Structures are given as C-alpha cells and as structure tokens.
Amino acid sequence: MKRLATISTVLALVLAAPMALAQTAEKPRQVTVIGDAEVRVAPDRAVIVLGMVSDSRDLAKAQSENAEKISQALAMLARQGIEKRHVQTDFLRVEPRFEKNYGTGPASYLVRRDIVVTVTDLAKLETLIEEALKLGINSASRFTLQTSELRKHRDAARLLAVQAAKEKAALLAQALGASIGPVQAIQEYGVPAPMGTRYGGAQNVSQEAAGGDAQPVFSGGEIAVRASVSVSFALQ
Numbered sequence: 001m002k003r004l005a006t007i008s009t010v011l012a013l014v015l016a017a018p019m020a021l022a023q024t025a026e027k028p029r030q031v032t033v034i035g036d037a038e039v040r041v042a043p044d045r046a047v048i049v050l051g052m053v054s055d056s057r058d059l060a061k062a063q064s065e066n067a068e069k070i071s072q073a074l075a076m077l078a079r080q081g082i083e084k085r086h087v088q089t090d091f092l093r094v095e096p097r098f099e100k101n102y103g104t105g106p107a108s109y110l111v112r113r114d115i116v117v118t119v120t121d122l123a124k125l126e127t128l129i130e131e132a133l134k135l136g137i138n139s140a141s142r143f144t145l146q147t148s149e150l151r152k153h154r155d156a157a158r159l160l161a162v163q164a165a166k167e168k169a170a171l172l173a174q175a176l177g178a179s180i181g182p183v184q185a186i187q188e189y190g191v192p193a194p195m196g197t198r199y200g201g202a203q204n205v206s207q208e209a210a211g212g213d214a215q216p217v218f219s220g221g222e223i224a225v226r227a228s229v230s231v232s233f234a235l236q
Contacts, residue, residue: 089114
C-alpha cells in the first residue's frame with residue numbers, strides 16, 4: 001500500500017512539472033509605458049475668496065462690524081448679478097489675541113468670515129474686487145481660474161495620453177526589433193486640478209483648445225488640463 005502511494009506521488013510530480021514549465025513559457029512578453037498629455041484652454045470662470053477681518057478689544061464690537069461688512073458685500077454681489085448659488089459664506093471664526101505678558105485675558109479679538117464667490121463672467125472680476133475693497137472688505141485671496149467644461153477637456157487629454165503611450169511603446173519596440181500587439185492593461189493615474197499657468201514640465205502631447213475671448217482689462221490666459229495613463233502592450 002505504501003509503495004502504491006509513493007508511485008502515485010512520483011507520477012503527480014512528473015505530470016505537474018511540464019505544466020509549470022508551460023505556464024512559465026506562456027507568460028506573455030509585454031512593454032509598459034506611461035503616456036502624459038496636457039490640453040490648454042481659456043478659463044471661463046474664476047473662484048475668489050473675499051474675507052473680512054475685524055480686530056477689536058470688544059468682542060461684540062468686532063462681531064458686529066464683521067457682520068455689517070459681510071452683509072454689505074453680499075448685497076453688492078447681488079447688485080452685480082452674482083447668483084446666490086455662486087456665493088458661499090464661511091463660518092465665523094474668532095481668535096483671541098494675547099500680549100506677551102498677559103494675565104487678565106485677551107488683549108483683543110480677531111473675527112473673520114470669508115465669502116467664496118464663483119464668477120462666471122470674467123469681465124466683472126476686477127469690478128467685484130474693487131467694490132468689495134471700497135466697502136471695507138480687507139482680504140481677497142485664493143484666486144483660481146477654472147473651466148466649466150472640465151470633463152470635456154479632461155476626456156480630450158485622456159485620448160491624447162493614450163495616443164502618446166501607444167506612440168512611445170511602438171518606438172521602444174521598434175528600437176529593439178519588435179512590434180506592439182494588443183493592449184494588455186490600462187491604468188489612469190490621478191491628476192491634479194487644472195492649473196492657472198502653463199505647465200513647464202515634460203509632457204508627451206500638448207494641444208491647443210478653443211477658448212473664450214480675451215477680456216479688455218483682465219486676461220485669464222490659459223489653464224492646463226492634464227491626464228496620465230499607464231498602458232501595457234503585448235510585445236511581438
């Protein structure tokens with residue numbers, strides 16, 4: 001009985017060996033490359049944060065002044081035709097300020113509230129900032145340019161990235177006396193939000209896209225919408 005078990009084990013090993021070798025031999029040869037692309041477009045909207053910072057030894061006074069200025073700014077935005085859905089008011093933040101040698105409480109209070117405004121008409125941008133500053137708003141920060149057709153431009157960048165990957169793979173294969181076959185795998189990498197300035201890094205493909213007209217005073221320039229993919233091709 002023991003002899004039969006030993007013979008069975010030997011036969012199993014003999015049969016498994018060719019299968020393992022076949023699996024190793026059948027492992028496909030492939031080339032994997034990364035394709036990057038950038039599409040530059042004219043922005044058609046901007047997001048800016050208008051802030052009001054009030055400083056007073058009296059907390060109630062600081063809060064009252066801040067609320068009044070923010071209310072005036074909101075009314076101004078409405079007069080300028082900014083829709084309510086494009087205006088977001090941040091939470092009130094209070095920061096006590098102490099002197100170096102304190103023992104009786106804060107020397108003053110900083111009260112801050114921000115308004116996040118999406119401007120869909122770039123021609124109004126400078127006017128909005130000027131009017132806000134005239135009202136006493138003392139901060140205009142975190143200015144970003146955007147496109148309302150981000151999905152469209154990002155899809156265009158994706159196609160260009162795939163094209164770049166295919167061309168790169170074909171070139172590498174040709175240099176080694178081979179050619180590329182069917183696609184084995186595709187992976188898209190996470191890409192950053194569109195940039196407000198032209199990208200200076202190494203990209204494989206760059207294409208101009210039609211955008212809006214230049215403004216007489218404010219010029220939005222271009223923003224870069226990017227895509228990056230990793231593609232594996234069979235190597236023939």
